[in-house]
Amino acid sequence: MTADDTRRRGHTAGVKAVAAAAGVSLGTVSNVLNRPELVSPLTRAKVEAAMASLGFVRNESARQLRAGSSRILAYLMLDAGNPFFTDVAKGVEEAARAAGLSVFLCNSNEDAEREADYLDLLEQQRVQGVLITPIDQQSSRLRSLPARGTPVVVVDRAIDDGEHCSVAVNDILGGELAIAHLLELGHERIAYVGGPLTIGQVVDRRDGGRNALRKAGRSEDALIEITTGALTVAEGRGAGQRLAGLPAARRPTAAFCANDLLALGLLQQCVSLGLRVPEDLAIVGYDDIEFAEAAAVPLTSVRQPRQLLGRTAAELLLDESSNPDHEHQRVTFTPELVVRTSTRGALLP
Amino acid sequence: MTADDTRRRGHTAGVKAVAAAAGVSLGTVSNVLNRPELVSPLTRAKVEAAMASLGFVRNESARQLRAGSSRILAYLMLDAGNPFFTDVAKGVEEAARAAGLSVFLCNSNEDAEREADYLDLLEQQRVQGVLITPIDQQSSRLRSLPARGTPVVVVDRAIDDGEHCSVAVNDILGGELAIAHLLELGHERIAYVGGPLTIGQVVDRRDGGRNALRKAGRSEDALIEITTGALTVAEGRGAGQRLAGLPAARRPTAAFCANDLLALGLLQQCVSLGLRVPEDLAIVGYDDIEFAEAAAVPLTSVRQPRQLLGRTAAELLLDESSNPDHEHQRVTFTPELVVRTSTRGALLP
DNA sequence: GCTCGCCTCTGAAAGGTTTCAAGGTTGTGG
DNA sequence: CCACAACCTTGAAACCTTTCAGAGGCGAGC
Numbered sequence: 001m002t003a004d005d006t007r008r009r010g011h012t013a014g015v016k017a018v019a020a021a022a023g024v025s026l027g028t029v030s031n032v033l034n035r036p037e038l039v040s041p042l043t044r045a046k047v048e049a050a051m052a053s054l055g056f057v058r059n060e061s062a063r064q065l066r067a068g069s070s071r072i073l074a075y076l077m078l079d080a081g082n083p084f085f086t087d088v089a090k091g092v093e094e095a096a097r098a099a100g101l102s103v104f105l106c107n108s109n110e111d112a113e114r115e116a117d118y119l120d121l122l123e124q125q126r127v128q129g130v131l132i133t134p135i136d137q138q139s140s141r142l143r144s145l146p147a148r149g150t151p152v153v154v155v156d157r158a159i160d161d162g163e164h165c166s167v168a169v170n171d172i173l174g175g176e177l178a179i180a181h182l183l184e185l186g187h188e189r190i191a192y193v194g195g196p197l198t199i200g201q202v203v204d205r206r207d208g209g210r211n212a213l214r215k216a217g218r219s220e221d222a223l224i225e226i227t228t229g230a231l232t233v234a235e236g237r238g239a240g241q242r243l244a245g246l247p248a249a250r251r252p253t254a255a256f257c258a259n260d261l262l263a264l265g266l267l268q269q270c271v272s273l274g275l276r277v278p279e280d281l282a283i284v285g286y287d288d289i290e291f292a293e294a295a296a297v298p299l300t301s302v303r304q305p306r307q308l309l310g311r312t313a314a315e316l317l318l319d320e321s322s323n324p325d326h327e328h329q330r331v332t333f334t335p336e337l338v339v340r341t342s343t344r345g346a347l348l349p
Numbered sequence: 350m351t352a353d354d355t356r357r358r359g360h361t362a363g364v365k366a367v368a369a370a371a372g373v374s375l376g377t378v379s380n381v382l383n384r385p386e387l388v389s390p391l392t393r394a395k396v397e398a399a400m401a402s403l404g405f406v407r408n409e410s411a412r413q414l415r416a417g418s419s420r421i422l423a424y425l426m427l428d429a430g431n432p433f434f435t436d437v438a439k440g441v442e443e444a445a446r447a448a449g450l451s452v453f454l455c456n457s458n459e460d461a462e463r464e465a466d467y468l469d470l471l472e473q474q475r476v477q478g479v480l481i482t483p484i485d486q487q488s489s490r491l492r493s494l495p496a497r498g499t500p501v502v503v504v505d506r507a508i509d510d511g512e513h514c515s516v517a518v519n520d521i522l523g524g525e526l527a528i529a530h531l532l533e534l535g536h537e538r539i540a541y542v543g544g545p546l547t548i549g550q551v552v553d554r555r556d557g558g559r560n561a562l563r564k565a566g567r568s569e570d571a572l573i574e575i576t577t578g579a580l581t582v583a584e585g586r587g588a589g590q591r592l593a594g595l596p597a598a599r600r601p602t603a604a605f606c607a608n609d610l611l612a613l614g615l616l617q618q619c620v621s622l623g624l625r626v627p628e629d630l631a632i633v634g635y636d637d638i639e640f641a642e643a644a645a646v647p648l649t650s651v652r653q654p655r656q657l658l659g660r661t662a663a664e665l666l667l668d669e670s671s672n673p674d675h676e677h678q679r680v681t682f683t684p685e686l687v688v689r690t691s692t693r694g695a696l697l698p
Numbered sequence: 699g700c701t702c703g704c705c706t707c708t709g710a711a712a713g714g715t716t717t718c719a720a721g722g723t724t725g726t727g728g
Numbered sequence: 729c730c731a732c733a734a735c736c737t738t739g740a741a742a743c744c745t746t747t748c749a750g751a752g753g754c755g756a757g758c
Contacts, residue, residue: 012498014714025738029376030716040736053498060473061419062714064410065743080438080454086430093456105454107430107442121421148404149361234638242610244442268643288580289642294617298639342381363744374708381744389706414713426735 013054022050032179033058035151039112044186060172073101073317074122075155075310076115076132078199079231080107084306085133088155091310099318101128104304108135110230111201116141123150129317131155131310149327150333151320160330162272165316167309167331171201174302174335175208176215178256178284179223181300181337183216187254187282193239193266195227202258205286209256217259224252231258236265243281252282254343260285260292263299267342271296280342300338305333362403371399371437382407407590413475422450422666423463423471424504424659425481427548428580429456433636433655434482438502439482439657448658448667450477458482459548459579465490473500474489478666480504480659500669504662505653506549509679514665516680520550523651523684524557525564526634527573530686532565536603536631542588542615544576551580551607551623553636558605575600581609585614592630598694603692609634609641612648615638616691620645631692647689653683654682 020116022029024043031039032047039047041196049057064070075092077085093103106122108115112135119141122130129151134142139160147165152209152254156164182190192209194202208219226242229237243251257263263285267277275281277297288303312331320326373392376466380387381396388396399405424441424645426434442452455471457464461484466488471479478500483491486508494501495512497566500510501516532540536621541558543551559569575591577584588611592600606612616626624630626646634641637652668677 013681015716016714026715027717027738027740028667028736031737034716038736043736055493057497058473059414059475059714060470061410061413061475062743063473063716065408065714065745066716068743074453080429080605081432081435083432086435086456089429089456093458102467103455104423106452107438107454108437118451121409124407124412126408126410141656144404148406153431165621233643238469264640264643291613291643294582294613296643296645296647297557323371359702365744375745376708376710376747380707383746387706408744412711412746413714414744415746438730485723492721 002285013056016057017054018050021054034326043342069099069126069128069271072104074104074106076108076118076130077108078108078133083289083334087306088310089312090313091307094316095311110135112136118177120314129321131317133315137200151317153313155315156309158330158332163251165320165328167313168332169304169333169335174203178302179209179212179336182254182282185343189252191226191255193226193255193262195229205258231261233261236262237269240266244270244275246345255281256284258286260287260289260301264295267296278343282308284343288338297342300340300343301338303336303338351444362405366403367399368406370403407679418475418477420450421453421455422477423455424466424477425457425479427457427482428459432638436655437659440656441663444660444663459484478516478670480543480662480666486549500666502662502666505658507679507681511677514677516662518653518682518684520553521557524554525561526556526686527651528561531603531631533562534692538601540573540575540601540604540606542611543579554607556598580610582610582614582680585611586618589615589618593619593624605633606631609636609638609650613644627692633692637687646691649689649692652685652687658662
């Protein structure tokens with residue numbers, strides 16, 4: 001076979017070829033790979049030499065087929081472009097590496113169809129387990145996976161259906177903190193910017209805000225809802241456009257955004273249309289991503305323990321797939337308000 | 350077998366079980382899956398019913414073992430936390446989906462060991478191909494992969510070793526644009542912030558800057574190098590600390606950063622230490638990520654066609670793995686300077 | 699009534715690895 | 729010189745899917 005054939009045909013040398021080249025049996029080659037201590041040093045050296053000279057690469061499919069499951073764990077992210085989720089992913093990877101597993105990241109990009117496709121794919125791949133920040137947690141696919149043997153841990157959403165572990169941050173409390181802060185500053189007309197409402201976080205954070213209004217003796221309906229099509233900077237700019245277009249007398253004096261991307265877009269658009277932040281419009285974001293602090297006007301935001309979220313989720317998953325007495329858990333962390341310039345101007349009259 | 354057994358043992362029903370349940374042969378089940386038009390409607394219905402009731406899930410490992418290669422393509426990113434790379438990833442995914450493939454993302458996080466681990470893993474998985482923004486393009490692993498049958502396309506780096514395709518943006522030109530812009534504004538003491546020097550982009554952008562100096566009749570050594578340990582916001586802040594600590598007479602009046610994360614960190618730290626941007630320090634970033642425009646002082650930056658980069662890379666990879674007459678190509682795009690407030694203050698004397 | 703062709707279905711083989719019971723070798727103690 | 733243990737190595741079986749040559753059934757045409 002020529003070098004050209006190799007290139008075209010792809011991987012070629014298997015255990016069998018190595019065994020033949022080294023003059024030993026298949027089993028011995030396998031032992032060199034998996035339990036080298038059982039093999040005499042001489043034989044091992046011969047086999048290793050043969051592997052090197054043939055360019056042997058283990059075929060993970062075959063290995064997995066035999067073993068029944070893989071050494072890979074997947075994190076299906078809601079939006080890979082949002083630094084919040086990449087920070088969560090870092091935590092996941094840290095925990096996985098500590099346990100000797102690798103992580104594949106998948107991006108559903110807030111698209112239910114892609115989410116479904118990836119879930120199917122991962123199940124077919126027989127990954128060790130799936131971490132997911134779901135678009136729609138009612139999805140039937142989400143339920144069927146654990147029932148068929150692929151553990152699933154829900155990240156950044158609380159869920160209590162007895163099928164999954166979940167790791168979340170109390171989004172209702174987070175929303176409450178944000179709106180309470182704005183009320184304390186004297187704001188009366190407050191907007192909530194977020195969407196779509198199929199995303200649980202969007203709803204919870206809004207409901208938390210409503211709670212704060214109620215506790216302050218105001219009507220829930222006081223919260224002016226501006227619904228966006230996604231949680232992105234671009235949608236934030238669109239919301240800014242809408243807000244800035246209102247006559248000053250009716251325009252909200254403060255906006256609470258469902259995440260920092262929206263807040264940054266909103267901030268940018270409003271500033272460029274001549275509104276002053278926080279004097280004309282105070283803004284609160286959510287997630288406290290690294291860029292929130294570096295924004296045009298440093299952003300007040302609700303901070304979540306991002307890496308811890310990921311690490312904890314991965315640890316629960318590992319427990320689920322290795323501990324026969326595993327019990328599903330629902331872990332909830334507590335968010336924290338970080339106040340910066342975007343709300344810290346002069347109090348309103 | 351009880352439901353509990355299923356949960357513990359994992360996926361269980363295979364083609365064989367489905368065949369038995371439907372009263373047909375293995376081959377027929379396979380035909381239902383792969384060439385349904387060959388199967389009579391009646392039989393097909395029976396088989397589909399059996400699959401549904403047994404919760405059959407295709408075993409991708411076995412499938413792949415038989416087929417020899419998978420329907421998956423991987424993008425090994427330099428830093429998943431950098432929005433530049435997630436935008437590239439979006440382009441990759443777009444092209445892959447159009448061709449019916451899925452994408453797994455891996456994050457080397459600027460760590461050579463992790464990069465190597467992932468490359469091994471992906472080769473063992475027999476992925477269709479690997480897209481990579483490498484830390485060290487001399488790495489032997491990078492060379493051995495294509496030789497053994499896994500196509501590799503290098504993204505955001507030009508490379509010309511006859512082993513890979515590559516898709517890049519002209520970083521030398523980008524550096525030149527940035528420094529030329531600063532020179533035009535009258536800056537004399539200009540810093541270059543970037544590192545480590547093992548990363549090709551860091552070196553090219555610096556060298557481009559030196560070119561600009563030379564063309565302006567100045568010495569290359571005029572470029573004050575501030576070397577960082579990574580291309581992150583945190584390192585940018587550190588560089589800001591160092592810069593701001595210099596006596597004003599020796600402090601550079603402008604800084605060109607190897608990417609926007611550094612620039613944003615630098616900007617933030619300098620502002621918080623009381624320097625005015627651009628009056629005391631003009632800043633140019635690189636990549637023009639979405640957050641550059643929304644920064645405390647909107648950032649002048651060198652823009653690259655991010656999604657296009659990813660899409661093109663994926664297309665080259667697909668061609669390489671499907672077209673027997675494939676020729677390796679080196680595609681280079683041209684960057685573009687986007688001027689914003691961070692350099693647009695009053696000209697210096 | 700026979701042949702031919704078409705349509706549908708069958709079942710064995712292959713693909714690369716791991717496991718494991720069993721076989722072989724070497725060396726020690728009696 | 730034998731028995732037995734300790735240590736290595738062997739090779740068949742199993743994992744699950746896909747493929748493909750061919751078997752079987754049926755209707756049409758002669």
